[in-house]
Amino acid sequence: MNYHRFKLPKAYCPKCSRKVELLFSEESQEAPQFYICFKCKTVGQFGLGELPANDYSAFSAERKKEIQEAVEEIPDKYVYKAKGSQLRLEEKSDTYTRRWLSLYEYEKAFGEKIGFETIDFRADKRLCKWCNQTLEGRRTSFCSDRCSRNYGKATFFKRGISTLPYRIASRDQFYCRVTGADLAITNRFGVRIPASNHQVEIHHLVFVSEGGSDHETNLLTVSKQVHKDYHMGITYAVEAIDKIKKQQLLLYQDKMYTTEIK
Structure with a gap:
């Protein structure tokens, strides 16, 4: 049974008050409807759009079993059956988390390493990556340790994007593949830096x-607005992305579909 995932403004977890994911069956309106809180791992059932006052622990043992069996039907082993989601079942804890594959998991799943490292936007390799000043002596990337630290903060510690999507954005030079919009940040020196400006989406x-898999051939760098427009069915985004999809499927169809992690 496939479920679609929704968020509603007033749907909060009765246990920790965080927003919950609402799961509606696409096959039948009479099928059990659930909510899952990924903060405190609470699972519950609701009806008529209202959340119950209790949480999963308040159900009887028999009802818990029924709910658990229904929830277990939703995903395959590692892929959560919800439109566009990145929710995966954690094998050790039997809980669901929204995350990207690590580079280790990527290599294990597809039998290959992702082919893109971080990138260097410099047209002239004799200039500092951060401040664009001329490099002196034997320096090859930064004119000072301060510039190196600032660059590291921007591209790693504060980049706001997981490693796998960061590699995909690096592959696409931090440009939207649909509109060509520049999605990289520009620092105070006017230098373009390979880091998210909070508009990068994969x-x-x-x-x-x-x-669909997390293989690099199935992933596309787009702007936040284009991504939203595509899922809303706006013509320009749908036509452009579907054209790329058809081209990719002709070449990489076997890699673009899920490969189960052993």
């Missing part, structure tokens, strides 16, 4: 809910 050409 789109799955084949949806996760349709068996």
Whole structure:
């Protein structure tokens, strides 16, 4: 049974008061409807759009079993069956988390390393990556240790994006593949830095809910607005991304669909 995932403004977890994910069956309106809180791992059932006053622990043992069996039908082993989601079942804890594959998991899943490292935007390699000043002596990247630290903070500690999508954005030079918009940050020296300006999003050409994988051939760098427009069915975004999808499927169809991690 496939479930679609929604968020509603007033849907909060009765246990920790965080927003919850609402799961509605696409096959039947009479099927059990659930909410899951990924903060405190609470699972519950609701009806008529109202959350119950209790949480999963308040259900009877028999009802807990029924709910657990229904929830277990939602995902495959590692892929959560919800449109566009990145929720995966953690094998050790039997809980669901929204995260990207690590580089280790990527290599284990696909039998290959992702082919893109971080990038260097400099047109002239004799200039500092951070302040654009001429390098002196034997320096090859930064004119000072301060510039090196500032660059590291921007591209690693404060980049605001997981490693796998960061590699995909690096592959695409931090440009939106649909509009060509520049999604990289520009520092106070006017230098373009390979880090997110909070507008970078990575789109799955084949949806996760349709068996799409996290292989690099199935991932596309787009702006936040383009990503939103695509899922809203706006013509320009749908036509552009679907064209890329068709081209990729002709070349990499076997890699663009889920490979189970052993």
